[in-house]
Amino acid sequence: MKDFMMIFIGASYEELGLSPEELQGRMGKWFAWGDKMGKQGILKGGEALVPTIKRVVGKDRTVSDGPFADSKELIGGYYIVTAENAEAVVEIAQDYPDYDLGGTVEIREIMVFDQ
């Protein structure tokens, strides 16, 4: 078994102007998904990220503050799950609730170093 990170990319809920009712609906789906993975014992952790960004770039260490103009590409959070391979994680990611909002799930295997 290997560990994978599912990275959630999309516009922030603030940006999308979701109503309280829609937020509650979204949350219910996220919770159901997290609950499902928890029961299967595959969820190892995860966090949601605040949408404000500080970015340090280049050899001059130029600092800029986000969210930036193209905030559709914002990392909103991640989960770490255990699975046989990346294909299995693609299966798990089917339940990600925000595809209809233009969201993306990026799946990355966590590198393991030899002892």
Next chain:
Amino acid sequence: MEHKIVDHLFRHHYGKMVAILTRFFGLSNIETIEDAVQDTFIKATLQWRTRLPDNPEAWLTKVAKNRTIDLLRSLKAERNRVEKLAGTSAPIQLNDLFLDHELEDSQLRMIFVACHPKLKPTEQIAFALKTISGFSTKEIAAALLTKEDTINKRLSRAKQTIIANKLKFDFPHQNQIQDRLARVMEVLYLTFNEGFHSTNRDKLIREDLCGEAIRLCKLLLKKEKFRSGALYALFALFCFHASRLESKTNEANEIVDIKEQDRKTWYFPLIKMANVAMNKAMEYEDMSIYHYEAAIAAEHIKAKTFEETNWEKILTWYTLLQELKPDTFTLLNMAIVNLQLNNFDAGKNILDGLSISDLGQRAYLYYGSYAEYYAKRDDLILAISYLEKAISTTSNSLEKAYLTKKKLQLAN
């Protein structure tokens, strides 16, 4: 799932939080307040993704309260700098505001603000749905079959009016209460009708609109000073109608007219509630259009089958309604009832006297009624041609499908 979140919990808490905060900060800060409340919900949503609190409602109330206190502190800090205000017992007062009756009080104040005569009718509904019921602009636009842009304009005009006129977050004066209440009832009535009579494709939106009108009407009825025959009758009307809201469309989301509805599916507890409210209404002396409309709705509910409908009685109620408040739609309904009673000439006479321009988007009902008349008179060619007119007049796909089906039935 162990913890079930109450339906509409966020939406209702949104209205409550906005109302409490407005009571504290005043209407001039409404924009900031709405943003702050929205922010709280986004945070809750993210936090609850992985771990749902044991009691989501209690948790939300607590967070709402803390957020309110935070806001108050930051505002007070600002004020302290400017005016050097002495420390007040704000946290204690704030606690009081979260008591149930104070919460309701704040929401009722918001209803009266939303229905203030300085606001235009279209702005009133949009503002009420936003601040009291927690609908987003997108949801309001969908509910009122309007563009999102239009709703945004209405909302910002409403807020400008509120600020420019320095409206207070308060109840109207004792001697104005009845007048203001009349407008409140109109707004609730329109909101309910948008849900009940509109053929919005989205069933949930229809239910939500009706649900909100009922909830707010109930809130008003809790206060002795707002009670009247009209308010009870309005509540009865809502409940009678709502009892058959489910039956109005089938699983394929096609319109099922009252003739075809399965009367066993009408929701009995609501009918019972409506009857109780109707009896209450009769204890007051005032008379209103809601009395007659509720009486008409009750007559439809009472009939065991469509054929057993007491059309005579319904016609009497419509006649009285028309006397109290002349209205083209009432006339149209009288024409339809006359056709049911086989009073063909009376029905057609009324139809001939109507002006289509008064009917706006619902002009198709007028053509539909002519079609009904000619169908009853066995003039199928004219009946079909009127149905075609009706089909081309409505832009609503549900209505179009319904009328087309009817046309096919006639053609066969």
